[in-house]
Amino acid sequence: MNGTARRPRRHDPGRRDRLVDAAIAVIAERGVAGTTHREIARAADVPLGSMTYHFASLDEVLAEAFTRHASSVADVFDERLGAAPDRDAAVEAVISLVADDLLGSAHDLVLTVELYVAAARNPALKAVTQAWMGRSRRALERHFDATTARELDALIEGLVLHSALSTDPMTPEQIRHAIHRLLR
Amino acid sequence: MNGTARRPRRHDPGRRDRLVDAAIAVIAERGVAGTTHREIARAADVPLGSMTYHFASLDEVLAEAFTRHASSVADVFDERLGAAPDRDAAVEAVISLVADDLLGSAHDLVLTVELYVAAARNPALKAVTQAWMGRSRRALERHFDATTARELDALIEGLVLHSALSTDPMTPEQIRHAIHRLLR
DNA sequence: GCGCCATGCGTACGAGCGTACATATGATGT
DNA sequence: ACATCATATGTACGCTCGTACGCATGGCGC
Structure with a gap:
């Protein structure tokens, strides 16, 4: 009766990480x-009991998922801006x-807006959001003064959101x- | 045993409207x-059964609540921009x-972001969102060319969101x- | 080689949910 | 005055959820 074969799943190191990745996919x-x-x-593809073993609560899973998402997006931001010579x-x-965010993945945008909403009522996620925004501001400040960085950051957010x-x-x-117009 | 007095509630015209308003408050x-x-x-302060009498489903309540919210915000937008002589x-x-949106009511912003998230997976709400964005763009186009209106609209969104x-x-x-800088 | 215990697994429980529906009631047209 | 029926109400059903918990198992230190 059990049509789908069960892989042996004993001793699955890194399962916790895979669960966080799965959570990101489900949220998206x-x-x-x-x-x-x-x-x-x-x-x-793990049994239900595995969730309560690895995480104390669903909120803990969400927090880790959003933290990982924010961090990976910020990494790309840092990297690309860090590589710019001038x-x-x-x-x-x-x-x-x-343009890549827009055309490439509505996926990431959805995660981001979901994070904003969740952060509105969950202090832990609010901290994640703020840390993320801080990172992108700091990345921009490598090339722009603080005021410009903040304004540009806001414009970017609005452009992505409205476009999507x-x-x-x-x-x-x-x-x-739009970007050249603000910076002109 | 019934500590709180029950108002007579028979023949309550406009109850449907009050329910939509209550829904907006609860969402916020x-x-x-x-x-x-x-x-x-x-x-x-109505019995549970009243909900199923007035609305076919919870989605219907949400749709009406968001529609009313979007429409009332757009009304303010229209009004203030319409009154501007130049x-x-x-x-x-x-x-x-x-500035009013920011300082005045985080309330409205929360509703807006909730709408964006809900719209991502509910076509009816996506239509509400788009109609709303269309109205604010058109309001701006009374005073700015189409490109400027769109860019300004996006900047506004980003400023409010990041600020909040x-x-x-x-x-x-x-x-x-920031706004003068884009428009300068 | 073997026992221990961290890890993995299945199941069950109580709570809250959307919704359906049988019944009650009073405003209205006559 | 009264019958009618749209409106209002209370309750119950079936479902999914988060979480708890007892049992299984096999990698690893000895």
Whole structure:
């Protein structure tokens, strides 16, 4: 009756990590509201009991998932801006980051907005959000003064959000135009 | 045993409207995730059965609540921008709108972000979001060209969002600076 | 080689949920 | 005055959820 073969799962080091990854995937697909122990366990192909063994609560899973997501997005941000030799290159890096986020993955945007909502009522996640925003601000401040960094950061957020929710998303040229206009 | 007096509730015209208002309050306070038939009924002080009588499903309640919220925010937007006699006045109106939104009510921002998340997985709410964005774009286009309107709209969104989530919210002067910088 | 215990597993429980539905009631047209 | 029926109410059902917990198992120190 058991159609799908069961892999031997004893001694599965790193299972906790895989569970966090599975949680990220579930949040992206079904939203925080649709993220349950059972759903995560199914996504990671582990039994339900494994969740309560590795995590004290569902909130703990969410916190780790969002922390990992934020950190990996910030890594890309840091890396690309760090590689820019001068201000002009930094501007190009920002444009490319925004355009990639937009065209590449609505996936990441959904996770981000889900995080914002969750953070509104969960202090731990609020801290995650703020740490993330701090990192991106600091990355921008390598090339721009503090005021400019903050304004640019806000513009980026708005561009990504509006583009993703709009029927008629902004083109890379429009993104470029907006960013150059603020920085001109 | 029944400590709280029960108002006579028969023949309560406009109850449906009050329920939608109660739903808005509950969403703002507890989030979409914490919004249930029972919670809304409690907030409006009506029995649970009243919910299923007035609404076919919980989704219907959410849709009406978000529609009303979006429409009332857009009304303010329209009104203030419509009253501006020239471009300079329109810029001031935008600055004041952003600063009021920020300083006045985190309440509205929470509702907005909740709407974005809900819209990501609910086509009806996506339509509500897009109609709303369309209205604010059109309001801006009374005073700015289409490209400027779109860029300004995005900047506004980012400023409000970042300010609200930041430990150190932007001051009205900083808001003014950012907006003037884009439009300069 | 072997026992111990960290790790993995299955199941059960109580709570809260959306929704259905049978019944009660009073405003309204006559 | 009264019958009607839209409106209002209380309760119950079936489901999914988070979490607890007792049992199984096999890697590792001895």
